[in-house]
Structure formats: structure tokens, C-alpha cells
Amino acid sequence: MFKYVALLAILFCAVGAEYNSVKTADNEFLLKQKKIYNLLYHISQPSTVNPGLYSEGQSYNIEANIDSYAEGAEVKDFLYMYQHGFLPRGEVFSVYYPKLLDQSYALFKLFYYAKDFDTFYKTALWARAYINEGQFCYALYNAVLFRPDTKYIQLPPPYEMYPYAFFNSEVLEKAHHAKLFGKLDTNKAGGFETYIIPANYSGWYLTREYDLEHKLNYLTEDIGWNAYYFFFRMQYPFWLEGDKYNLPKYRGEEYLYGHKQILTRYFLERYANDIPKVEFFDWNKEFYPGYYPSLTYHNGLPFPQRPHYSTFPYYKFIYMKEIQDMENRISSAIDVGYVVDSNGKFINIYTPEGLNILGNLIEGNKDSCNKNFYGSIDNFGRKILGFNLDPSTPYQIAPSALESFMTSMRDPAIYRLYKKIYYYYYKYKLHEKPYTKDEIIYPDIKIESFAVDKLTTYFDYFDASISNGLAVDSEKEAENFLVKIRQYRLNHKPFNFHISVNSEKATKATIRMFIGPKFDIHRKLLDFSDSFKYFYEIDNFIVDLNVGSNKIERSSHDCFFVTPDPEPSELFYKKIEKALDGSDTLNYNERVFGFPERLLLPKGKKEGMPFQIFLYISPVDEVVQYSSRVFGEYKFDKKPFGFPLDRPAGKYYFDGPNMLFKDILIYHKDETDINVTY
Numbered sequence: 001m002f003k004y005v006a007l008l009a010i011l012f013c014a015v016g017a018e019y020n021s022v023k024t025a026d027n028e029f030l031l032k033q034k035k036i037y038n039l040l041y042h043i044s045q046p047s048t049v050n051p052g053l054y055s056e057g058q059s060y061n062i063e064a065n066i067d068s069y070a071e072g073a074e075v076k077d078f079l080y081m082y083q084h085g086f087l088p089r090g091e092v093f094s095v096y097y098p099k100l101l102d103q104s105y106a107l108f109k110l111f112y113y114a115k116d117f118d119t120f121y122k123t124a125l126w127a128r129a130y131i132n133e134g135q136f137c138y139a140l141y142n143a144v145l146f147r148p149d150t151k152y153i154q155l156p157p158p159y160e161m162y163p164y165a166f167f168n169s170e171v172l173e174k175a176h177h178a179k180l181f182g183k184l185d186t187n188k189a190g191g192f193e194t195y196i197i198p199a200n201y202s203g204w205y206l207t208r209e210y211d212l213e214h215k216l217n218y219l220t221e222d223i224g225w226n227a228y229y230f231f232f233r234m235q236y237p238f239w240l241e242g243d244k245y246n247l248p249k250y251r252g253e254e255y256l257y258g259h260k261q262i263l264t265r266y267f268l269e270r271y272a273n274d275i276p277k278v279e280f281f282d283w284n285k286e287f288y289p290g291y292y293p294s295l296t297y298h299n300g301l302p303f304p305q306r307p308h309y310s311t312f313p314y315y316k317f318i319y320m321k322e323i324q325d326m327e328n329r330i331s332s333a334i335d336v337g338y339v340v341d342s343n344g345k346f347i348n349i350y351t352p353e354g355l356n357i358l359g360n361l362i363e364g365n366k367d368s369c370n371k372n373f374y375g376s377i378d379n380f381g382r383k384i385l386g387f388n389l390d391p392s393t394p395y396q397i398a399p400s401a402l403e404s405f406m407t408s409m410r411d412p413a414i415y416r417l418y419k420k421i422y423y424y425y426y427k428y429k430l431h432e433k434p435y436t437k438d439e440i441i442y443p444d445i446k447i448e449s450f451a452v453d454k455l456t457t458y459f460d461y462f463d464a465s466i467s468n469g470l471a472v473d474s475e476k477e478a479e480n481f482l483v484k485i486r487q488y489r490l491n492h493k494p495f496n497f498h499i500s501v502n503s504e505k506a507t508k509a510t511i512r513m514f515i516g517p518k519f520d521i522h523r524k525l526l527d528f529s530d531s532f533k534y535f536y537e538i539d540n541f542i543v544d545l546n547v548g549s550n551k552i553e554r555s556s557h558d559c560f561f562v563t564p565d566p567e568p569s570e571l572f573y574k575k576i577e578k579a580l581d582g583s584d585t586l587n588y589n590e591r592v593f594g595f596p597e598r599l600l601l602p603k604g605k606k607e608g609m610p611f612q613i614f615l616y617i618s619p620v621d622e623v624v625q626y627s628s629r630v631f632g633e634y635k636f637d638k639k640p641f642g643f644p645l646d647r648p649a650g651k652y653y654f655d656g657p658n659m660l661f662k663d664i665l666i667y668h669k670d671e672t673d674i675n676v677t678y
Helices: 002-010 027-039 051-059 063-068 072-083 098-112 117-130 133-146 169-176 212-220 223-234 251-272 314-336 354-363 377-385 413-430 475-480 528-534 569-580
Strands: 022-024 193-198 338-340 346-348 445-452 455-465 481-492 496-503 507-517 536-545 548-555 587-589 609-619 624-628 632-636 659-668
Touching: 027 117, 027 569, 051 117, 063 072, 063 117, 072 098, 098 117, 098 133, 117 133, 133 223, 169 193, 169 481, 212 251, 212 481, 223 481, 251 354, 251 413, 251 507, 251 528, 251 536, 314 338, 314 354, 314 377, 314 413, 338 354, 354 377, 354 413, 377 413, 445 609, 445 659, 475 481, 496 507, 496 536, 507 528, 536 548
Parallel strands: 193 481, 455 659
Antiparallel strands: 022 587, 338 346, 445 496, 455 481, 496 548, 507 536, 507 609, 609 659, 624 632
16 A cells, blocks of 8 residues: 555645645755756856866866676666767757657766766766767766755756747747846845746737637636646656656656646636547547647747647557557556566456556656557657657757646647546546445544635736756856846735544544536536546645544645745855855755645636545555655655545545535636736
């Protein structure tokens, strides 16, 4: 059962009595933190910005220091690959191209196997000078997340490192000429000469009368939503072997349930905007949603587009044949209950480990028991739906938005792909027996009352620093010149849950809260036996119940998986320096990233948008500690993820004393057309 426990850690359904602890950085941590930020400072111009570090990197000799690495053979393999040519600096990078992935993996191992932090740092300085910027950044982020001596070192949000993946090309064109097109911030916060560039979402200047997808741009293009997905996929890279790098045995389950939760959250935003559910699609038919990204790479190459109602182009036919074979094999395995491993052995998937096996097969990660046979539906789906051309050479690639974790969530195709993948997850669950009453009803626990404060969403401004991702003329300009992108984003007012529970005995209990639709977009009442699939967990935590009545209050800020917007790097770096000189202290959370707190609720309506909250309380048999390098330290119970809504309800109705449905309205204040220039 422990496999279920850790699965919840990075997603929307974990339980936590103690989590997100705050610590004061000691001198060793501060020095490491400063060096990591120095490594990631203007990586496209290492000789211009901080030339001293550039010279230090140039002078480091990896081969001469091979004894400083735990795996000398891996170092030799890297040097051999490097001598025969790596992706040149300045070119576009994507982890979805085999040759570039092999190079990135070799670079990651070079970082990972450095025996101490000093060797790791010197190796990274060398790579910063000679390796492609995107490749270097990707490998370094992964190394920091996996090395024992860099635990909980903070990393800059990806939109600061590579704004080209987060903001439209016309905005970045203005940012490159900020002094001409920007508004000077007279407050001069932090001592920087700061320019503000207003930004709209994609397509604001185009006619979109018949395209409902653009109504969701404020979510799909939200930089916090996309940064969360980036770190979610960095948690367990699909190209890492689980046993070799001590990854958990349940990575496949995390992959499936994590995407199910993202899909559910996306569905609720569609529902809030009166848009129908995501449609299914057929590889042999027209694909409905188009995508016009309005993005360009740093070298000026535009992101590929996909017209509306398109048939798949002929150069994707080979991939379409492959993916349909993969889907048939996965579907057959779910029906018969067995998969075939690489040795021809049949493995029963209707066991406690079965869903994890299935998830590994669908993702096609390194722990897939037979990747040659089952392939990777995820990988091939991205190749097809992106509508991009295959590269003419291994280093002249034109990746689609789907071939980067920073931009995947912007393309409506990703939600269609994951609905197709969720179909296999749900099909698997249909083969499991529904819970009996005895498994989910606990007569000793009775919910006496449940109330929620008024729920209000609104749009507000956010300024994102992007100077680190822009070219500068000199080191002086880098240190004194700051460009920020100002954008309207969804937010909500803080609120509290008020719960009254009567318990017949003293016990630890888990409180789970789900939010979901009450009606369809035509305002017809939904049948919960079907709509349970569209509920997602907004909180899940452990409490100690005393005998008799218990009053529990929970703030929206306390929902374990949420995090506020990260602090801009220029301010965070100054705090590091002050802590190092002893004039202040630096506190940090034992978490690198989390789900954006302001996106906890879907957008409401002026008159109130109806939703339901499902509250469920169950006793805890055992508490288990889990540690996530990205999302922090937590305590969990042993129930399956999504319990008790992880299986179809069958003939049972959710009306026990330990559960309750609450009708709610989410209001939206001062609704503003976010696609109007301001």
C-alpha cells in the first residue's frame, strides 16, 4: 500500500499533517544557493556576464579530474560523445529528440556523479561555457533535484530563464527594446532601472468568434500553470532508470493520476466558461482544435501551427501507425489483465502494482517492462499532434509546443491526448470491484456541519521578471537593467473551511475535499455516478479527532499542495547576499515548487457559478512519511489516491455519516475582458 502513499505527494490528493516546513539557511546552504544562481545567470552570454566564472569554467579539465567522479566510465562516455559533437550553442533544444536526449542524459550523469559539490560546481561552470544553453539548463535543473548535496536548493522559475516559452513574440519584441516600448517604473524597486511591458494572451488581435478554446487562454497560458507542469515532469524524468537513481516504484501511477488531475482542473475551467467537455478524437479523422501559438524561439524560429479541423499530414502517417498499434496493445492488456514483458513473460496487472505497470507502459519511461512492444503513447502523441516537420539534421529541429514541458499546457491538443490516456486509466478502474459500504462508511465518524466562506475569483496583475532570459550589451546592464512582463491572471480571495465532526472515539482521521460540477453547461443536473470523474481534490490532511464534537477550520492557504508565486530572482539573490554577510537571515521552504495557490478555484461568475464540494472523512490506520525533492516533506495515510472517488460507484450512493455534499457558488468580481490592451 505504500506505493499509493507516495503517489499523492506531488499531486492534488495527498494528506499532510506536517508539511512545507520552513528552515533557516545555514552558511553552507547559502553558499550553494548563491553558486547555483550564478550558474543560471544569463547562461546565453557567459563571457559577457561575470567573465570571471567563464574563465574558471574554461580552465577546468574534466579528464584530468576524472578521479573526482564516482563513475569514471560515465565520464569517459561523456567525453567521447562531446568530442564527436554536441548540440551547438544557440540552437533550439528539446528532450523529445533521441540524439539530444542521449547527450543531455550523459551531461546529467556527469553532474550527478561528481563526488562533492565543489566538483559539481566546477563541472557546471565548464558546461556553462561550452554546452548548448537549453541542454545545460535542463541537465543542471535535474542534477540539482537529484543530487543529495543540493536538496531543497531553490531554482529560478522557468519563465525567468526562458521567457520565449511563456510570452508571445510581440511582447518579447518590445522587451528587447524596453527603453522604447516599456513603461519605466518610477519606484525603482530593488535599485534596478525597471521597465514594465504589458502583455496580452495569444490571438487577442485575431477574430476568434467560433473558437471557444481562446476563452481559456488565461489558464492554458498562465505562467504558473505551465511552470507547475514543468516541475511536475521534472520530478521523475521519463529517461531515468528507477532502480539506478532510487526513484519510487510507483512513478507510473503518479504519471497517470497527475495528468488525470490536471485534466480535471482544466475541465472545471471549461465548465466555468460554458464550454462542453473535451471531445474524443480519432487518429484517422479531422482534429478539431487548431493552435496558433504566437511564440518564437530565441533564434527567431516560430513555433509550428496547427489549423482548425485539420487532417493529419502524410509525414505523420508512420507515427500514426505506430501509436494505433500501441493503443491496441494497451487496450487488449487491460481487457485480458496481462502484459508481456521484454522476456515474453506474462504479468498480471490486476494486482497492487498493476496500475503502476500500466502507467510506465503508457508513458514509455525507462521502467516500462517492454518499451519495444508497448512504445510510448505520450511521446508519439506529441510527435503527431504538434504538426511540426521532422528535422533535416539532428541539430536543426523545429519542436512543437507539445515537445517542451514549458509549453505543453498551452496547446489544447495536450488535453485531448491526456483524455485519450485517461480513458485507459478509467477502463482499468472499471475492472476493479467498486468499494463496498463497509470499505467507505465509518459510522463512528459523523459530519455535523460544513460551511465555506464566500468564494470569489478575480483577475489581477502580476509582474514577471524576464531580464535573465534576454540579451544584454554588458555586465553593467545586466546588473542594473530589469524588464518585467505585466499580465492579468486568475486569482481568488482567501477563504476558510469550517467543519464540525463528532467522533465516538479518539482517532487520527484524514479529511478529503473534492470540488466538482453540479450541472452540465445546459444547467441539467448531473448524475454523480458519472460526474465523479470530474471532481478533483482541493485538500487532504490528517487531524486528531477527540471523543465528541470537534471544530476544524482550514484556510485555503493551508491546502498542502499550493504555493504562492515564487519570489523574483533578483530579490531572492539579494536576500542570499544579505544572509551571507550576516545582516539578515534567509528562510526557505523544503519545497522547490508547488501548484499555484491562486488557481485553486475555477473562475466564477458575477451571479455565482454553481459547484459542489464533496467532504469525506475516514480514520487513519497508519501514518507514513514521504519525502519529495520538488514538493516537500509530508505525512500520509494509506488509502489509494483519489479515495473514495477513484473507482466507479456501482450501486452504492455516497450518503454515509462521514461524507457530505455541499452546494457552493463561486462569484467573479469585476469581470474584465483580459484580451483588451491596457
